[in-house]
């Protein structure tokens with residue numbers, strides 16, 4: 221049996237717009253049931269994590285920082301730099317595979333339970349709005365009523381509080397990007413010293429204010445790309461908030477004690493009235509559904525009142541409703557999760573084996589070697605060292621071959637500050653005839669605070685000056701110069 225929605229025209233219009241294209245403002249009712257309280261726990265824990273994240277420190281450095289301008293990224297206390305491009309690409313890939321795996325099996329659980337947009341809207345802004353303007357009916361009446369003193373007072377108070385909270389959120393958001401010290405400097409120093417930072421603070425405040433006063437569910441229903449992807453990610457075995465159409469239909473008002481052939485849905489519309497995106501879950505799986513579970517709580521309350529089993533609306537797969545096949549993670553989901561497990565293992569291994577400093581050494585381009593005094597030939601190399609840690613590191617290089625001599629351009633060795641990059645040059649010198657070409661592999665050990673932490677392979681190359689006579693067979697094997705790993 222194929223489950224078909226009772227109404228087929230529900231996809232013709234958006235619940236948030238009228239036929240003339242104007243916005244249809246939604247006034248979702250508040251419903252408190254078991255799912256509401258479960259979600260509240262999750263939301264408050266996530267809110268606390270989100271709001272404190274950029275202010276937490278671990279051994280003197282932030283736990284989270286996404287400083288795009290200075291190219292410094294800290295995730296769970298681990299510092300990353302642009303040189304970690306392999307980790308970055310693998311991390312993104314792992315993230316997307318996880319999204320595929322999770323969404324294919326558990327649907328839009330993220331949207332209803334963990335998305336910051338939902339959490340801020342449903343657990344900060346909407347409760348304040350209810351406190352000031354009242355329940356759904358009172359809010360609708362207020363909006364449709366005259367612009368009297370009461371309305372102006374309520375609206376002004378609401379917008380003022382929304383603005384203050386948006387400003388606070390903008391501060392937190394900026395702290396994720398520039399760090400708490402830079403944020404405090406913007407707040408405490410004279411405004412003229414931080415006009416760029418202050419401008420961004422105001423822009424972010426404006427964006428938050430607009431999103432939570434006007435945009436609201438439009439962000440989820442129209443803008444969010446994750447929402448748009450659901451059609452391709454979900455299938456009949458995906459667990460979603462759904463209406464048990466087999467049990468519920470045919471729907472209709474029912475009188476207690478009267479026997480009829482109606483299904484369990486009493487057509488009270490309570491599930492629609494509580495929906496923050498304004499949809500009717502009884503029409504089946506819809507892109508607008510953010511899986512917030514409000515309709516489950518609403519319908520459970522109705523079912524308890526009419527003395528019927530709860531869960532007419534609940535977490536189901538389509539196959540569970542249609543064919544009574546219980547939910548379990550299917551082959552496709554297992555394949556996604558398997559791939560994700562492989563990727564995350566590789567990521568873990570790479571993270572675990574990550575060196576505290578990363579070094580790139582390249583022979584200076586176009587350099588064909590040089591005679592460096594009698595029977596000595598030399599190559600010039602450029603290096604770039606990144607300190608990925610949060611402490612100073614004393615860096616030095618040492619050639620593995622005893623025949624090679626490393627001569628620094630400038631002072632020998634250097635101290636590298638946390639999360640900084642140092643560039644420089646050095647010569648490698650070998651004993652050899654200035655008339656004989658030479659290409660040999662060279663290995664250089666990287667010493668961090670006197671301990672070997674890495675080694676870099678490159679090449680030493682010498683081509684005599686063409687003006688000098690030399691054997692034709694002395695041609696070098698390889699004119700490329702590159703770090704081999």
Ligand code: SF4
Pocket residue numbers: 461491494495496497498499500501508509510511512513514515516
């Ligand atoms: S249909 Fe139900 S779960 Fe989906 S958004 Fe509406 S109330 Fe939330």
Ligand code: SF4
Pocket residue numbers: 463468471484485486487488489490491492502518519520522532533
């Ligand atoms: S709340 Fe339950 S009974 Fe009421 S209309 Fe929705 S599905 Fe039907």
